[in-house]
Structure formats: structure tokens, C-alpha cells
Amino acid sequence: xxxxxxxxxxxxxxxxxxxxxxxxxxxxxxxxxxVLLTEETTVYNAIVTMFLEDVGSIYITNNGYLSGVVSRKxxxxxxxxxxxINKIPVGMIMTRMPNIVLANPNDSISEAVKKIxxxxxxxxxxxxxxxxxEKEYYKVIGRISKTNIARxxxxxxxx
Amino acid sequence: xxxxxxxxxxxxxxxxxxxxxxxxxxxxxxxxxxVLLTEETTVYNAIVTMFLEDVGSIYITNNGYLSGVVSRKxxxxxxxxxxxINKIPVGMIMTRMPNIVLANPNDSISEAVKKIxxxxxxxxxxxxxxxxxEKEYYKVIGRISKTNIARxxxxxxxx
Numbered sequence: 001x002x003x004x005x006x007x008x009x010x011x012x013x014x015x016x017x018x019x020x021x022x023x024x025x026x027x028x029x030x031x032x033x034x035v036l037l038t039e040e041t042t043v044y045n046a047i048v049t050m051f052l053e054d055v056g057s058i059y060i061t062n063n064g065y066l067s068g069v070v071s072r073k074x075x076x077x078x079x080x081x082x083x084x085i086n087k088i089p090v091g092m093i094m095t096r097m098p099n100i101v102l103a104n105p106n107d108s109i110s111e112a113v114k115k116i117x118x119x120x121x122x123x124x125x126x127x128x129x130x131x132x133x134e135k136e137y138y139k140v141i142g143r144i145s146k147t148n149i150a151r152x153x154x155x156x157x158x159x
Numbered sequence: 160x161x162x163x164x165x166x167x168x169x170x171x172x173x174x175x176x177x178x179x180x181x182x183x184x185x186x187x188x189x190x191x192x193x194v195l196l197t198e199e200t201t202v203y204n205a206i207v208t209m210f211l212e213d214v215g216s217i218y219i220t221n222n223g224y225l226s227g228v229v230s231r232k233x234x235x236x237x238x239x240x241x242x243x244i245n246k247i248p249v250g251m252i253m254t255r256m257p258n259i260v261l262a263n264p265n266d267s268i269s270e271a272v273k274k275i276x277x278x279x280x281x282x283x284x285x286x287x288x289x290x291x292x293e294k295e296y297y298k299v300i301g302r303i304s305k306t307n308i309a310r311x312x313x314x315x316x317x318x
Contacts, residue, residue, distance in 0.1 A: 017176050019315060019316050019317065022312065022315060022316045023316055044239065047235060047239055050235075051232075051236070054279075072231045072232065072235060073210075073231065075235060076206060076209075076231060076234060076235045076238065077210070079235065079238035079239060080203070080206055080238060080244070085239070110312070110313070110316035113309050113312050113313055113316070114313050114316075116309055117306070117309055117310055117313050146305035146306060146308070146309050147276070147305060149305070149308060149309045150272050150275055150276055150305050150308045150309075151276055153181065153269070153272050153308055153312065154269070154272055154273050154276050156178060156181060157178050157181045157182055157269035157272070157273075158178065
């Protein structure tokens with residue numbers, strides 16, 4: 001039997017529907033507020049901030065623009081590395097630009113999740129690009145993490 | 160127009176299809192291999208294991224059965240807490256049974272993700288229950304984490 005216009009057979013197109021739905025959602029729809037610190041913050045204070053804000057990564061800025069990222073893993077490594085975490089600034093142990101994976105608020109969620117998986121990170125900063133003297137600067141406007149994805153998953157399974 | 164049997168209108172049932180698909184998958188289909196240590200392991204060695212295995216949580220056993228969980232957060236807290244991480248056993252700082260959220264291999268993935276979100280944990284141990292003298296013991300057979308969920312998400316968006 002040939003399906004009428006506007007109807008289609010579920011068995012065949014089921015995966016297409018899911019894929020289309022997940023691809024149509026944008027990063028800006030599910031992103032969280034980013035936690036930002038400056039490069040001069042001590043490693044100890046970055047750890048305290050991580051506990052207070054309960055996030056897995058903190059984004060580091062210099063003159064208001066993204067310059068690095070520190071994760072729980074980076075901080076844990078530094079605490080057993082024999083450095084003085086009360087003196088060393090977080091700028092010394094962070095992963096520095098341009099070695100950071102970024103998302104755009106208009107990216108599809110599926111693109112962002114793919115980046116998170118491919119680069120084995122817990123979250124990626126959502127940025128807006130500003131041009132100054134022909135150089136690109138990144139303003140951090142959000143954070144998209146595995147938690148956001150898991151929450152979306154629960155929502156899609158919704159009651 | 161009334162849809163024929165076997166066909167239905169996409170606009171209305173789209174969310175149902177997604178929900179049904181996500182609910183039909185079982186934890187056992189996407190779970191990872193668990194990383195296990197005994198209670199006597201030092202905190203320092205637990206941290207080293209966490210880096211070597213690159214996991215967010217380690218499950219702790221006693222006589223082969225689940226007795227606790229340590230997360231990156233627990234380990235980070237202990238490194239700045241002024242204890243001797245080379246001497247203190249992980250059993251002293253772990254979250255102890257019965258305060259641990261568990262998954263069954265036959266649970267739907269949607270149930271497991273809901274537990275991860277509701278209890279704000281990165282992963283939950285997948286266990287099989289063994290009865291001994293009318294007491295329940297838990298054998299750890301897997302691990303289900305936000306990473307597994309994100310990977311499933313990428314797969315569902317698949318090419």
C-alpha cells in the first residue's frame with residue numbers, strides 16, 4: 001500500500017523522525033550559564049568555585065574574552081602534582097586557546113554533542129565571535145555539557 | 160482524514176515515536192565496563208586509576224560486592240582537605256551503600272538517565288542482585304554514564 005500524502009509508515013521512517021527532531025534543536029535552546037574566572041585566579045580558588053557552582057569545567061577569560069578552560073581532571077592533576085595551589089594561577093594549568101573546542105549558539109545540538117564525544121570533554125563553551133583589528137575574539141555566552149544532553153533526553157522521553 | 164491502519168500522522172505522534180524508541184532501549188545495550196577497586200586502596204592510587212582508566216567514577220567493592228562509589232569530586236575534595244592521600248583508604252572518603260543509586264541491566268535507558276539527573280551523579284553502577292542468607296548483595300556488572308547517553312544521542316542522530 002502506498003501511503004497518502006501527509007502520512008507515512010512508522011517502521012521505515014522512525015529513525016529519520018528522531019534524527020530530524022534532534023538535529024532541529026539549537027544549542028541556544030538548552031545551554032546553561034557559563035562559570036567564568038580570570039587567568040590570575042589561584043588554582044585553589046578555582047577548585048572552591050567548582051564546588052560552589054557545581055560544574056565540571058570553568059572557562060577562563062583574559063580582558064573579557066575566552067583564553068582557556070579548566071576541568072575537574074586538570075584541577076585534580078594539579079593538586080597531586082606537588083605545586084602550591086594557593087600561589088599558582090589557573091592560567092598556568094588550563095588548556096589554552098586555540099586548543100579549545102567551541103560551539104556557536106546557532107549550532108544544532110547534534111553537532112555540539114558530536115564535538116563533546118569526539119574530543120572527550122565534559123562541556124564546551126558557547127561563544128559569540130567579535131572582530132577587532134581583523135582578529136577574532138570569543139565572548140563566552142553559554143555552556144553546553146553532557147548534563148544538558150541527559151536532561152534533553154529525559155525531556156524527550158517525557159510523560 | 161482518518162489515517163489508515165499502519166500509518167499515522169507525523170505532526171502529532173512525533174514525540175511519541177521518540178519517547179517509545181528511547182524507552183525501548185535497555186541499560187545492558189549501552190553500558191560500559193565498570194572500574195572497580197577495593198576499600199583498602201589508598202586515595203592516591205584511586206586518583207591514579209581514575210586517570211589511567213579515564214572515568215568519572217570508580218566503584219568500590221568489599222568481598223567482591225559493591226560497597227561504595229568515589230567520584231572525581233570526592234577525590235578532588237580529599238586532596239584539598241589536608242588528609243594524607245598516600246595513607247587514607249578510599250573506603251574512608253567514598254559514598255557508602257545504601258546511599259548509592261543503582262541500575263538493573265534490564266532497566267530502560269530512560270529510567271537510568273532520569274536517576275542520573277535526579278540524583279546529580281555522573282554515572283550509576285549496573286548491578287545484579289545475589290541473595291545470601293536472606294540478605295541482598297550487589298555484583299557490579301556495568302557502568303552507565305552521561306557519556307553513554309551522549310554517545311547514544313550521536314548514534315540516533317546518525318548519518
